[in-house]
Every structure is written in structure tokens, then in C-alpha cells.
Amino acid sequence: MTLKKVTDGTHCGKTFFIDKLELEHLIAHLTSSGYTVVGPKVEDNVIVYAEINNLADLPQGYREEQSGGQYRLSKSPNSNYFEFNLGPHSWKQYLFPPEAVLASAKRSGNRWEFDSSTEENGEFANKFAFLGVRACELAAIGVQDRVFAQGTYVDPIYCNRRSNSFLIAVNCTTAAATCFCTSMGTGPSCSRERENEFDLALTELDTGFLIEIGSEKGAAVAELLNSREPNEIELQAGKSLLARAVSQISKQLNTTNLRDILFNNLEHQRWDEVASRCLACTNCTQVCPTCFCSTVTDVTDLTGEQIERTRHWDSCFNLDFAYMVGGTVRNDRRSRFRQWLVHKLASWHDQFDMSGCVGCGRCITWCPVGIDLTEEVYAIRNTPPSKRSLPVQSSDQSKVCAVGKVRS
Amino acid sequence: MRPRESLRNRQVNDPWHILPVQIVRTIAETTDVVTFEFAFDDPTVAQEYHFSPGQFNMLYVPGYGEAAISIAGKTPRNGVLHTIRIVGDVTHAIARGGLGMHLGLRGPFGNPWPVESLCSRVKKPSIVVIAGGVGLAPLRDLILTLIDRRKDFASIHLLLGARTPSDILYRYEIDDWELAGLDVHTTVDRSNSRWRGNVGVVTLLLERLSLPECESTFVLTCGPEVMMRYATKTSMERGIPDSNIWLALERNMNCGIGICGHCQLGPQFLCKDGPVFPFANVRDWLRVQDL
CATH class of the missing domain: 1.10.533 (Death Domain, Fas)
Structure with a gap:
């Protein structure tokens, strides 16, 4: 059965089943609708995020071993695409690029012409579809939304890229030894209840993918795939894989107070x-x-006539x-x-x-x-606080306190 | 509304937009401090450019970069005044450029002095402005605003500290401020043969100041952190409530809009939560070394 009705919003939250090879169609559909599809790829023995052209680019049959200061990629006996967890890359490099030109200055005589309209302002520039966004990464995108897009000032580059992005989440079915998303309440599976914002969310079974619709945009893309209702066994298998990931998480961070x-x-x-x-x-x-x-620095040409205000990660x-x-x-x-x-x-x-x-x-x-x-x-x-400690009043005191903004 | 929709609907007012300006006047204040008047290229921008005392601009010299400089005032022809200590790459470039130099400006940014809340009190407050060295610059426009609204206040005092008599800013207009009803007291760290005034730290002036009602006295200060530390201490010792004390701080500012992370002090971004703070909001953070 394929998806038919998508415009009335009734598909949001619904789950379907697709064959693994349908991922190829998904990538193709997104590419043909103008998205640059970015997803996991093996490079230099690590899983990085890079442009994906077809299914073969994905790291099939790989698993990771992670611990403090250590990352090892190895072949897995399974042929799953998303058995690993996270490499060093995150999606922030696409939404908040490591290097971006914010403005430019051009000298004419003794005067300067300034221009802060970059190629970012084009409507279809930098339209990314992220394939394989983990629950913790959806949360991280939510964090950066607050930083760059919801304050008094918004960053135009981030906003432009973010509002054009298409997010295909992947629920974790395994966990690394360094994962502690359960402590932070961010994972390991994506949840619409947690206000995770995704367009589609995949759970990888041995036989195929469970695909959950997260938005109208997602439904419109899923409609183009050959999908069917999942059977009870498949739904159960999905649930037990998510439970496996939770049970594998050993690291904890106590966030109380x-x-x-x-x-x-x-x-x-x-x-x-x-x-x-x-x-x-x-x-x-x-x-x-x-x-x-x-930090923003000036990058000039050799004559000093043409200057770019370049922002890079600091x-x-x-x-x-x-x-x-x-x-x-x-x-x-x-x-x-x-x-x-x-x-x-x-x-x-x-x-x-x-x-x-x-x-x-x-x-x-x-x-x-x-x-x-x-x-x-x-x-x-x-360990007991040292004598030099600074007494800061706790946040639940509603009086004027040492900390500027008191939150309840 | 889900976050992504609100993103799209939001009117993006580009904070990176650079306004072209030109230096149309320079006033040498001290050996290393100069006041510049900047005129906007675009007369409409000049008309529409509004700031409040205590805010700052990012001045941009192409090829050198930006510097966060507090706004010292506005001129009748809609120019903006900046009093700048010539100390870094950008400020040296501005000083070398001098009259006629063309450069860029972003702003105004930051939280201003709480002028409105001072003016609208049932009981007319006394205002004590405490400035150290070039810390007078972000207070200049505040002083002019307070003088303009002199009738709203019981008294306005300026306690001014400088290293030497020749390090005092705005010497050519302080007399006018006095005539307009400002009570000015000055002190220097090191005097010269012509100096007949006070010698010593600025807090000595505060100790001596006659303040009938400390509960309705407000202290607004800017200067070196160590000066402000003692100014706030002395203020509180005199019975001025800590909630009546405001200060302007300095940190490395790069974006001016709270998204580059450089200027943090504890939970505060100095550029967007400050640079003017109620003392209570920063007191404990200033006590921690290397925060």
C-alpha cells in the first residue's frame, strides 16, 4: 500500500514499512527536488557526514567502539546501514558553517562599499536534506535554534539554512559507551512528544525500515516511496531494538540541581x-x-581593495x-x-x-x-566543596539573586 | 508555532549589515584618547539612527576588523560621537585615518543606562555618576540626558577620577555641565604643578559627598574594574542599597549580538545583557577570578 492522502495532515505520526532499497529512492527524490543530501560516510576510518549520492555511499555493515579518547570503526557481521552511533562530525557544520562570509567591503577611491548580502540569501541556496540525524542531534539542532534563531538578533545564515533543511532522523538501535542521552532526556529514539522536529524518522530492522512521518513535508516525500503498513512483528521488532539501545547506555550524568x-x-x-x-x-x-x-576576521586580497568579513568557529x-x-x-x-x-x-x-x-x-x-x-x-x-567556594543562591529562590535571570 | 515555522515567518533584520560612516571631526582629549565625530553617508540612516546612553557600536576598519566602542553622544547634525583610547589595531587605524576617514559601523547594541526608571520615581532621586579615566565616555551621553531632565532629580553628582590632570576627558565642556546643574568633583592619581584639586582615589570623593538620603540615591559607574569594585563597596558602606547601583563592564566583544560567545561573564553575555548591569546581577561573578 502506498501513501495517498497527505494534504490533510493525518499522516503525521503514522508509521509505515519500506524495504531497505527504498532508501535509494528517498535519496533520489530528495536530490531531484533540489536538496543536497548529506549523510554518514566512511572516510579515514571514521564515519563523517558528507554529500550522499546513492545508497552505496552509506556505511553499510559498520560498527563503532568509542570510549574516552578512543574511536575504532570495525566491520559488523550485520549488513545494517545505521549500526554505528556518532562520528566526530555533527550537522552544525552545515547549519552553522565552520567558515562563512558575513559581509564584504570593496574600496573605491578613499571610500568603502559594504555588502552584507551573501549568496546565502538566495532562496534555494544551501538546501540540505540530512539523512541519519540521531535523537541527540535533533536536540542539538533545537539548542542551536535557540542560540541563532530565537533571540533578540537572529543569524541570517543559520536561519536560511535551517528553514530550508529536511531532517531524516534515525532512531538508535545500539549505543556507544560514551552515550548518555538518557540522562539528558534527548534520546536514544526521536519523539514527537519531546518536540523533536523531524520530517521523517527511520528505525532500521534487519528486513527494512520503519518510517515515521514527522511533518507534512515528510509526508509529501514519503508518499513517493513504495511503502506498506508494518505488521505486528515488525512493530515489535522496532520496539525491542529501541529498548536494546536504552539498555546499552551505561554512562550517566546526574542533572539534578x-x-x-x-x-x-x-x-x-x-x-x-x-x-x-x-x-x-x-x-x-x-x-x-x-x-x-x-570569531569574525577580515580576509583581504593582496591589494587590500577587496575584503571579506569571514566568520570561523572559535x-x-x-x-x-x-x-x-x-x-x-x-x-x-x-x-x-x-x-x-x-x-x-x-x-x-x-x-x-x-x-x-x-x-x-x-x-x-x-x-x-x-x-x-x-x-x-x-x-x-x-567531593566536598572547597573553602573558596562562591555561594550563589539557588535558582528556585524568587528574590533578586546573584544570577541575572531567575528561572523557576 | 513549531520552531521552524517561526524561523521562516521571522523578519530577519540582518545584524551583520554595515553602515558606512566618515570621520568629520576629531578632538584630541588626552595623549592617547581622541573623540571622533562620525557622519553617516546616508542622511536617512542618520535621521533614523537612535541609541540610548550606555549603548555601543562596532566600528569597522576594513582590513583591520571591528572594535566595540561605547557611544559618547550625538551631534546636532545627526553625527555620532565616540571617545576612543588609541590602544589596539583598530583604534590605531582609526587614529591614523583621522579626519575624512571612511569606515563602517554596526549598531547600536547593548543595554543602556536605566534613565527612564530613574526619571519616573515618586521621590526625586539623587544621582551619583562615578567615572574612572576613559570610563567617562559611556557616561557622557548619560550625563547630558540627566542634565536635560535636571528637574526630575534632587541632585546630580559627577565623581571623576583620572591618572593625571591631563588625562581628564571633556575638559572643554565640564564647566558647562556644572553650569547646567551638575555637581562635579575631580581627583587625580598623580598631580602636576598646576593642579589645585584633589589627589587620591575616586572613592575618597564618594566618602566625602554629602548625601541626605542614601535610600533614594543611585550610583552609575564605569571605569577600571578595580575602581568599580571599590566604588560599589564604598557606596554600600554609605548605605546606598545594592539595587540602586549600576555599572558598565568590558569584555572582548566580537559580534555585539550575543552569538559569538566571547564576552561571557558567568551567565551574562556582556554585549546583549550588558554592558550596563544592575550591580546585583554581576556582583558574585566579578568576585570569581578568571571567570
Whole structure:
């Protein structure tokens, strides 16, 4: 049976079954409707996100082993496409590109002509379909939506790319040792109840895919596929695979009262300890799907007549990140690591009313010395606060408190 | 509305849009501080450009980059004044360019001084403005606004600290401010042979100031962080409630709109939540070293 009625919205939330090879059609349909399809691909023994032209580009039969500072890709006895979890890439590199020209300046005589309209403003420019977005990554996109698209000011590049994007989610059927999405409430499966925004969501069975419709846009694409109602066995198989992923998650981050605990322990001795291991290499911030720090610099041609204001990803671990005339604010690794972790898990609540961590575990895997933020939080939570601690009033006190915005 | 729809419906007002401006006047304030008047190329933009005292602009010299500079005021011909300490790449480029230089500007950004809430009190408040060095620049337009609305206040005081007598900004107009009803007290760290005024830290002026009712006194301060630390301390010792104290802070600002991450202080983005803050919002964060 194929999907017929799509315009009345009744298909949202419905689940169908497609053969694995139908993915080829899905990619083809999206490509022919002007999308650049981006999905997982094996490159240099890791799974990265890159342009996908057909089914053969996907990493069939691969699984990952991840732990602190370690990532190993190996062949799996199964021939599934999505048995792995997450590589170093995240979708942020497409929505918030690592390098983007924001504006340009052109000299004419003694004057400058400025132009802030980039090629991004074209209606069909950078229309991406993301294939294989995990639940934690949907949450991460939701986090960056708040940062770039829902404040007083919005970033035009992000908004343009985001509003053109088509999201095909994939529910995790396995979990890496570094995953802790269950602690952050972001996964391992996508859920419309959690306000995950996806157009289609796939669950990979051995025989095919369960495909859930998440939006009208998704329904319109799914209509073009050869699909049928799933039978009871297939639905059960899907459920048990999702349950398997949950049961495989071993890492935990206790988020109870975490914001206040971190704010109250800004002088905890653990920061000194972690600083002795941290290399300030910035890996964690580059692989993090929510980290949004950037710097704009001028890139000029040799004559100095034509200049591009280029934004590139920056990191709070860089020494000059907080440089001022009076000197650098965060001179040592202790304060820079503290800034990263406290921002991610505490300040983010004040700034964006949510945690900045989605529990994907990338920062653990890609840290060359295997620093694990869940271990650091555990240590801070479970060792007595040092004497130098700063008393910050808890967020549930409604009086004027030390923290600017009090949230209930 | 789901997030993606609201994205599409949102009118995207491009924060990266650069306004072309030209330097039409320079005033040498001290050996390393210059006030520049910037005129907008487009007269419509000049007409429509509105800021509040305490806000800042990103001044852009192509090839050098941007610098966040507080707005010192507006001129009758709709020019914008910036008082700039010549200390970095961008500010040096502006100083070298001088009169006639053409450059870019984005803004205004940031939270202003709470002028409206000061003016609309049942009981007329006393205002104490405490400035250290070039920290007077973001206070200049505030002072002019307060003077304009002099009748709304019981008294307005300016406590001004500078390194030396020749480091005092706006010497050519401070007399006018006094005539308009501003009570000015000045002190320097190091005097010279012609100086007949106070010598010492600015908090000494605050200790001496006659303030009949501290509960209805408001302190607005900008200067080096160490100066503000003692200014706020002394204010509270004098019985001024901490909720009556406001200060302007400085950090590395790159975007001006709270999306680049550079200027954070605890939960605050200095550029969009500040640079002017109620003291209570930043007090505990300023106490933490290297935050």
C-alpha cells in the first residue's frame, strides 16, 4: 500500500514499512527536488557526514567502539546501514558553517562599499536534506535554534539554512559507551512528544525500515516511496531494538540541581586537577553539536581593495578568546575548562532556558586525553566543596539573586 | 508555532549589515584618547539612527576588523560621537585615518543606562555618576540626558577620577555641565604643578559627598574594574542599597549580538545583557577570578 492522502495532515505520526532499497529512492527524490543530501560516510576510518549520492555511499555493515579518547570503526557481521552511533562530525557544520562570509567591503577611491548580502540569501541556496540525524542531534539542532534563531538578533545564515533543511532522523538501535542521552532526556529514539522536529524518522530492522512521518513535508516525500503498513512483528521488532539501545547506555550524568552545584563550586579543587590533564586543544568544542563560539576576521586580497568579513568557529579554550586590552580574562586552562563546562551545563540554563549538553558523548571520545565531563561532574558533585567556594543562591529562590535571570 | 515555522515567518533584520560612516571631526582629549565625530553617508540612516546612553557600536576598519566602542553622544547634525583610547589595531587605524576617514559601523547594541526608571520615581532621586579615566565616555551621553531632565532629580553628582590632570576627558565642556546643574568633583592619581584639586582615589570623593538620603540615591559607574569594585563597596558602606547601583563592564566583544560567545561573564553575555548591569546581577561573578 502506498501513501495517498497527505494534504490533510493525518499522516503525521503514522508509521509505515519500506524495504531497505527504498532508501535509494528517498535519496533520489530528495536530490531531484533540489536538496543536497548529506549523510554518514566512511572516510579515514571514521564515519563523517558528507554529500550522499546513492545508497552505496552509506556505511553499510559498520560498527563503532568509542570510549574516552578512543574511536575504532570495525566491520559488523550485520549488513545494517545505521549500526554505528556518532562520528566526530555533527550537522552544525552545515547549519552553522565552520567558515562563512558575513559581509564584504570593496574600496573605491578613499571610500568603502559594504555588502552584507551573501549568496546565502538566495532562496534555494544551501538546501540540505540530512539523512541519519540521531535523537541527540535533533536536540542539538533545537539548542542551536535557540542560540541563532530565537533571540533578540537572529543569524541570517543559520536561519536560511535551517528553514530550508529536511531532517531524516534515525532512531538508535545500539549505543556507544560514551552515550548518555538518557540522562539528558534527548534520546536514544526521536519523539514527537519531546518536540523533536523531524520530517521523517527511520528505525532500521534487519528486513527494512520503519518510517515515521514527522511533518507534512515528510509526508509529501514519503508518499513517493513504495511503502506498506508494518505488521505486528515488525512493530515489535522496532520496539525491542529501541529498548536494546536504552539498555546499552551505561554512562550517566546526574542533572539534578546541576546548575546550582556548578555555580556553587567555581573554586572547586577539581578544576585544578582537570586542568593538569586538559591540553586546551579545543577538540571538545569543535565536535560538540551545540558549541556556537565564533570569531569574525577580515580576509583581504593582496591589494587590500577587496575584503571579506569571514566568520570561523572559535573555542573558549583558545588563549586569545577572551583577550582584552587589559589582558586575557582566562589565562589558565583551569579557568578555560571551567568556562566550557559551566557554560555548557549551568549558564546555558540562564541564557537559553535549557542545558547546552545533549549527551552525545563526542567530547569524551574526541578528547585526546579522554577527559569525561560526566566524571568531572561526578567528582564535583561528590567531593566536598572547597573553602573558596562562591555561594550563589539557588535558582528556585524568587528574590533578586546573584544570577541575572531567575528561572523557576 | 513549531520552531521552524517561526524561523521562516521571522523578519530577519540582518545584524551583520554595515553602515558606512566618515570621520568629520576629531578632538584630541588626552595623549592617547581622541573623540571622533562620525557622519553617516546616508542622511536617512542618520535621521533614523537612535541609541540610548550606555549603548555601543562596532566600528569597522576594513582590513583591520571591528572594535566595540561605547557611544559618547550625538551631534546636532545627526553625527555620532565616540571617545576612543588609541590602544589596539583598530583604534590605531582609526587614529591614523583621522579626519575624512571612511569606515563602517554596526549598531547600536547593548543595554543602556536605566534613565527612564530613574526619571519616573515618586521621590526625586539623587544621582551619583562615578567615572574612572576613559570610563567617562559611556557616561557622557548619560550625563547630558540627566542634565536635560535636571528637574526630575534632587541632585546630580559627577565623581571623576583620572591618572593625571591631563588625562581628564571633556575638559572643554565640564564647566558647562556644572553650569547646567551638575555637581562635579575631580581627583587625580598623580598631580602636576598646576593642579589645585584633589589627589587620591575616586572613592575618597564618594566618602566625602554629602548625601541626605542614601535610600533614594543611585550610583552609575564605569571605569577600571578595580575602581568599580571599590566604588560599589564604598557606596554600600554609605548605605546606598545594592539595587540602586549600576555599572558598565568590558569584555572582548566580537559580534555585539550575543552569538559569538566571547564576552561571557558567568551567565551574562556582556554585549546583549550588558554592558550596563544592575550591580546585583554581576556582583558574585566579578568576585570569581578568571571567570
